[in-house]
Amino acid sequence: MRKALLISLTLxxxxxxxxxxxxxxxxxxxxxxxxxxxxxxTRTAVSxxxxxxxxxxxxxVTLMSGREVRYSSIEVRTSPLHCFALGLVAVTSFVLTAILxxxxxxxxxxxxxxxxxxxxAVLTKVYGTIAVFHAIGTIVAGARSRDVMLxxxxxxxxxxxxxxxxxxxxxxxxxxxxxxxxWGIASVFGVGTALATKFGRREPWFLMLRAAT
Amino acid sequence: MNDDACQRFAExxxxxxxxxxxCAKCAAxxxxxxxxxxxxxxxxxxxxxxAAYRSWPLxxxxxxxxxAIALALCAAAGISPFLAIAIETQTQVSRAAFVxxxxxxxxxxxxxxxxxxxxxxxxxxxxxxPRGIDA
Numbered sequence: 001m002r003k004a005l006l007i008s009l010t011l012x013x014x015x016x017x018x019x020x021x022x023x024x025x026x027x028x029x030x031x032x033x034x035x036x037x038x039x040x041x042t043r044t045a046v047s048x049x050x051x052x053x054x055x056x057x058x059x060x061v062t063l064m065s066g067r068e069v070r071y072s073s074i075e076v077r078t079s080p081l082h083c084f085a086l087g088l089v090a091v092t093s094f095v096l097t098a099i100l101x102x103x104x105x106x107x108x109x110x111x112x113x114x115x116x117x118x119x120x121a122v123l124t125k126v127y128g129t130i131a132v133f134h135a136i137g138t139i140v141a142g143a144r145s146r147d148v149m150l151x152x153x154x155x156x157x158x159x160x161x162x163x164x165x166x167x168x169x170x171x172x173x174x175x176x177x178x179x180x181x182x183w184g185i186a187s188v189f190g191v192g193t194a195l196a197t198k199f200g201r202r203e204p205w206f207l208m209l210r211a212a213t
Numbered sequence: 214m215n216d217d218a219c220q221r222f223a224e225x226x227x228x229x230x231x232x233x234x235x236c237a238k239c240a241a242x243x244x245x246x247x248x249x250x251x252x253x254x255x256x257x258x259x260x261x262x263x264a265a266y267r268s269w270p271l272x273x274x275x276x277x278x279x280x281a282i283a284l285a286l287c288a289a290a291g292i293s294p295f296l297a298i299a300i301e302t303q304t305q306v307s308r309a310a311f312v313x314x315x316x317x318x319x320x321x322x323x324x325x326x327x328x329x330x331x332x333x334x335x336x337x338x339x340x341x342x343p344r345g346i347d348a
Contacts, residue, residue, distance in 0.1 A: 038290065042300075045286035049297035052279045059272055066264065071343075074260055079344050086338045093335045096328045099316055146254060149263050157266030163275050170279075197343045205339045 044174060051170040058130045058162045066158040068200025072131035073138060073161075076193040084185075087128075087192025094121045127199055128190025133165030135193075136186075140164055 062069050076083045098117055104110030141164045143149035149156050155164075169186060173179040198205060219239055222232040226243070227250075233240050287294050319327065 041286065042290040042292060042297075045283065045290040045292060046297040046301050048279065048283040048286050049294045050301045052276070052283045052294075053298060055276055055279055059276075063267075067261075070260060070264055075343050082338070082341065086335075089331060089335045089338055092331050095312055095316060096324070096331055099313065099324070100328060102313070143258060143263070146258050146262065149258065154268040154271040156263045157268055158264045160266075160268045160271050163271055167275065195339060196341075202343050204342065206336075 047173050047179075048170075051166065051173065054129075054133075054170070055163070055166050057126060058133055058166050059159065061127065061130050062134070062158050062162045065200065068197075069127075069131050069134050069162070070158055071200040071202055072128070072193045072197045073134035075197045076131060076135045076189055077139070079196070080189070083189055083192035083196055085192070086196050087188035087190065090124070090191050090195055091188060124191050124194045124199075125187055128192070128194035129187055130162060130190075131193050131200070132186045132190045133162045133169065134158060135165065136168050137161030137163065137165035140168055 094117065098114060101110050101113040101117060104113060138161045141155055142161060143152060143156060154160060169183065172182045175182075194200075195205075218229070218232055219236060222229040222236070222239055222243075226233075233243060283294060283297075287297055290297075292300075
């Protein structure tokens with residue numbers, strides 16, 4: 001009964017998230033005028049500039065808390081469905097909570113609450129996406145054995161895996177429509193793994209009360 | 214038999230194998246324990262092995278390459294890199310505003326039901342302990 005409820009609620013959250021967060025689909029057409037070509041060039045420039053920002057952020061976060069990023073990356077690889085479901089539900093919860101807080105704006109308290117929620121959401125997304133970079137880098141280029149790892153000069157360690165993940169996802173981002181969808185899915189996975197592991201600290205979110213023995 | 218010898222045996226049984234024949238107490242404790250040597254190289258690669266290695270040439274090389282491509286594309290498009298990042302930020306904000314506008318017209322009862330259902334599900338999902346390294 002509880003499992004069926006969980007699955008149905010997850011499906012409902014998926015539908016809500018898909019309805020509200022899906023990119024507006026347009027059939028990609030090749031540029032016919034100079035204006036369209038310039039617009040496409042601007043979009044590519046924006047994507048690559050943003051990729052550089054992601055690269056710097058990923059390197060800094062991995063240097064500061066590499067172990068936490070690795071734990072979250074392991075979690076997304078061992079429990080992908082749980083992370084995806086949690087990410088979908090969390091994104092929907094962020095949106096609904098933001099709407100609830102927006103009703104409180106006339107009472108002043110709404111603004112700091114909204115700012116706090118926005119900061120938390122952005123931090124969760126950034127940290128989680130970096131964990132997803134690490135997971136993708138490990139899947140694509142991770143060493144399968146100790147001998148292979150020791151033979152490698154550059155392609156080993158958390159930093160290298162994160163860089164490979166940024167490059168792979170960054171390359172996918174440049175594909176029209178598909179890139180946006182893939183980054184959206186990666187963000188959902190990221191939010192899920194960040195929350196599932198409590199930002200890599202692997203601590204419970206709630207205290208468990210046990211009866212004294 | 215003294216405790217130091219027992220301690221040394223407990224820390225390194227293979228190196229102090231003779232102690233087992235000399236000490237009745239340790240023979241009683243460890244005598245029935247089946248031991249076999251472990252080939253560490255045969256074990257699967259743990260995620261933390263080699264994880265602390267920092268390959269700076271890769272980081273610097275990739276960073277400079279991406280920066281050069283970004284600058285070249287920005288120059289071709291006639292915008293500055295800061296403007297490019299501002300455009301992306303503005304796009305994200307307008308997307309969030311679009312989602313907000315789409316959900317806000319929900320009626321109070323529908324909104325309350327959705328809010329309670331989604332946050333209950335979130336709490337249920339957050340109660341599950343991470344598997345990760347234990348899997």
